[in-house]
Amino acid sequence: MVSIYQRIFTDIETKIISGIWRPGDCIPVERELVAQYQCSRMTVSKALSALAERGMIVRRRKTGSFVASPQIDRTVMDIQDISTEAELAGHEHHFEILARKIERLGEVEAQQLSEAADAEVLRLQCLHIVDGRPNAIERRIIMLDAVPRAREESFASTPPGKWLLQEVPWSKAKHVIRAVSADSATARILQTEKGEACLSLVRQTWQNGRTVTYVEFVHPGDRFQFAGTFHPMAN
Amino acid sequence: MVSIYQRIFTDIETKIISGIWRPGDCIPVERELVAQYQCSRMTVSKALSALAERGMIVRRRKTGSFVASPQIDRTVMDIQDISTEAELAGHEHHFEILARKIERLGEVEAQQLSEAADAEVLRLQCLHIVDGRPNAIERRIIMLDAVPRAREESFASTPPGKWLLQEVPWSKAKHVIRAVSADSATARILQTEKGEACLSLVRQTWQNGRTVTYVEFVHPGDRFQFAGTFHPMAN
DNA sequence: GCTCCGCTTTTGACTATACAAATAGATATA
DNA sequence: TATATCTATTTGTATAGTCAAAAGCGGAGC
Numbered sequence: 001m002v003s004i005y006q007r008i009f010t011d012i013e014t015k016i017i018s019g020i021w022r023p024g025d026c027i028p029v030e031r032e033l034v035a036q037y038q039c040s041r042m043t044v045s046k047a048l049s050a051l052a053e054r055g056m057i058v059r060r061r062k063t064g065s066f067v068a069s070p071q072i073d074r075t076v077m078d079i080q081d082i083s084t085e086a087e088l089a090g091h092e093h094h095f096e097i098l099a100r101k102i103e104r105l106g107e108v109e110a111q112q113l114s115e116a117a118d119a120e121v122l123r124l125q126c127l128h129i130v131d132g133r134p135n136a137i138e139r140r141i142i143m144l145d146a147v148p149r150a151r152e153e154s155f156a157s158t159p160p161g162k163w164l165l166q167e168v169p170w171s172k173a174k175h176v177i178r179a180v181s182a183d184s185a186t187a188r189i190l191q192t193e194k195g196e197a198c199l200s201l202v203r204q205t206w207q208n209g210r211t212v213t214y215v216e217f218v219h220p221g222d223r224f225q226f227a228g229t230f231h232p233m234a235n
Numbered sequence: 236m237v238s239i240y241q242r243i244f245t246d247i248e249t250k251i252i253s254g255i256w257r258p259g260d261c262i263p264v265e266r267e268l269v270a271q272y273q274c275s276r277m278t279v280s281k282a283l284s285a286l287a288e289r290g291m292i293v294r295r296r297k298t299g300s301f302v303a304s305p306q307i308d309r310t311v312m313d314i315q316d317i318s319t320e321a322e323l324a325g326h327e328h329h330f331e332i333l334a335r336k337i338e339r340l341g342e343v344e345a346q347q348l349s350e351a352a353d354a355e356v357l358r359l360q361c362l363h364i365v366d367g368r369p370n371a372i373e374r375r376i377i378m379l380d381a382v383p384r385a386r387e388e389s390f391a392s393t394p395p396g397k398w399l400l401q402e403v404p405w406s407k408a409k410h411v412i413r414a415v416s417a418d419s420a421t422a423r424i425l426q427t428e429k430g431e432a433c434l435s436l437v438r439q440t441w442q443n444g445r446t447v448t449y450v451e452f453v454h455p456g457d458r459f460q461f462a463g464t465f466h467p468m469a470n
Numbered sequence: 471g472c473t474c475c476g477c478t479t480t481t482g483a484c485t486a487t488a489c490a491a492a493t494a495g496a497t498a499t500a
Numbered sequence: 501t502a503t504a505t506c507t508a509t510t511t512g513t514a515t516a517g518t519c520a521a522a523a524g525c526g527g528a529g530c
Contacts, residue, residue: 003513029480040515045481053285061481062523179414179434179456197432197456199414221414221432238483264510275485280511296511297493 004039008047016056017170018208021067027057029064056170091131095138095159098189099125102144102151109141113204115211120144122151124160127189134190135223140215147212164205164213171207177226178202180218190220197221239274243282251291252405253443256302262292264299291405305404326366330373330394333424334360337379337386344376348439350446355379357386359395362424369425370458375450382447399440399448406442412461413437415453425455432456 002010015021028036033044048065051057059065101123110117126138140160142150147168155163178200187194199219205212237245250256263271268279283300286292294300336358345352361373375395377385382403390398413435422429434454440447 005513031480040517042516043514045483046513049482053288059481060523061521062479062525064480175461177412177434177461178459179432179454181432181456195430197414197416199412199434219414221416224413226410226412240483266510275487277486278484280513281483284512294511295493296491297495297509299510 004037005043005047005050008033008037008039008044009050012047012051013056016067019169022169023067023069023166025067026063027065027067093128093130093135095126095128097124097126097155099123100155105141113141113211113214115143124155126155126159128159130223133223134192135219137186137189137218138215139218140213142213143211146207146210160213161215168205168207168212171205171212173206174204176200176202179221182218182220186218190218192220192222199224199226201226239272240278240282240285243268243272243274243279244285247282247286248291251302254404258302258304258401258404260302261298262300262302302404305400328363328365328370330361330363332359332361332390334358335390340376348376348446348449350378359390361390361395363394365458368458369427370454372421372424372453373450374453375448377448378446381442381445395448396450403440403442403447406440406447408438408440411435411437414456417453417455421453425453427455427457434459434461436461 012021012027021027030041030044030048033048034041037044048057048059052059052065055068057065058068103121103123105113105115105117105119105121107117110119120143122142122144124138124140124142126140127134128136128138138160142160142164144151147164149167150164153163158166180198180200182190182192182194182196182198184194186198187196190196190198192198198221201217201219202215203217204214247256247262256262265276265279265283268283269276272279283292283294287294287300290303292300293303338356338358340348340350340352340354340356342352345354355378357377357379359373359375359377361375362369363371363373373395377395377399379386382399384402385399388398393401415433415435417425417427417429417431417433419429421433422431425431425433427433433456436452436454437450438452439449
């Protein structure tokens with residue numbers, strides 16, 4: 001037995017997560033939702049306020065409420081966009097696509113991702129360069145059945161991470177951060193030495209239970225760190 | 236011009252953060268707050284619901300609302316208690332205090348922490364052992380003016396992190412995660428090799444703008460990782 | 471063209487009230 | 501004594517309204 005407020009909340013949330021309503025779309029104004037759910041304005045308002053507080057929608061007087069830009073999660077976002085963040089902080093950032101191919105998932109990887117072994121995927125390898133020095137290797141797998149539009153995307157101008165964030169709305173994400181020693185291939189690409197301590201971030205992202213992407217970033221330890229400030233209250 | 240709802244929210248939040256109300260304390264029931272703030276029950280309810288949603292208080296029918304156990308931040312908590320988590324996951328965990336001394340903060344460190352150079356601190360070094368193998372070195376500084384009770388605490392039974400979490404309520408926390416190579420002292424303690432990739436987590440915690448503690452955990456890269464699953468909605 | 475003014479829509483905050491659900495504690499019953 | 505039942509308290513959800521603040525829009529006047 002769910003409350004009306006919860007039903008409105010999850011209904012709208014589902015529409016956003018499933019991609020039916022995309023970022024920037026306007027959602028029905030309170031008046032319309034009141035009519036639709038046959039409830040009072042307070043109830044609708046409570047649901048919309050809760051969605052706004054979680055950053056899923058943005059509310060503006062007179063114009064109505066809109067689906068916000070995807071975030072996955074604020075703290076995750078902090079981690080995710082360190083490269084972009086560096087750029088905003090005045091560092092020059094660009095990237096190169098080292099490899100791009102479409103293939104089917106192998107046995108081992110399929111098990112790792114809990115996906116079917118014959119699933120078609122786009123496999124990418126990118127190098128991120130900040131202030132002229134290699135900052136990260138990105139090895140990414142994109143599930144083509146979940147994101148068919150990736151098939152035609154060249155990723156020439158937009159890095160895959162950013163592109164996916166625009167393309168695929170919210171999702172669940174799992175992160176693993178480890179310290180690893182650079183193998184020779186990695187060391188060569190990152191212009192560092194074999195055995196050098198590197199920071200590895202693996203992220204798997206889901207949308208409605210289906211894997212969207214699996215990515216590993218490897219950063220040279222002397223040129224990179226994750227940082228974040230957390231405090232209980234923003235309001 | 237702040238709303239009544241926000242005033243109630245921040246008033247209670249302040250009392251919890253400042254430690255006036257400690258975990259487990261009961262907070263005034265809605266009826267009392269209505270009288271105190273001369274507002275309607277809905278307004279009080281909104282403030283308390285918001286506090287509950289952020290995990291600062293727990294609400295129970297008939298008995299009232301109580302200050303929840305400190306969390307700092309849920310995602311941070313996930314990172315923080317990996318050792319404890321390992322224990323819950325069936326691994327045996329214990330720790331040793333390697334060093335414990337009270338001294339005054341040196342110039343360099345003082346600058347690093349943005350604190351006064353002559354501030355009295357408790358300096359701790361611990362070794363965490365999981366399943367018989369060294370899992371982390373913990374190097375910690377506790378500001379004694381912020382946590383005077385640490386002076387008499389031996390940390391024989393409760394690890395410093397856990398003790399502080401019980402002792403000092405919410406706070407702001409800053410995290411930095413890096414990959415570092417083990418120096419010889421670290422390698423010896425962790426029973427690994429010099430130059431081995433290690434994961435370093437530095438955390439500085441504040442309470443009302445004053446530094447409470449500064450700690451660095453160094454984990455051997457082959458025996459440790461941070462993991463976390465995030466999803467937008469819990470409700 | 472331009473600015474200013476008022477109208478209207480939409481969200482934000484709040485009130486006063488109602489009833490339902492949970493439950494601790496007292497009371498009655500086997 | 502142990503168990504079932506009642507009762508009072510507190511939170512949870514919802515209603516139906518009010519007033520205010522923000523902001524887009526159009527028209528009047530220049």
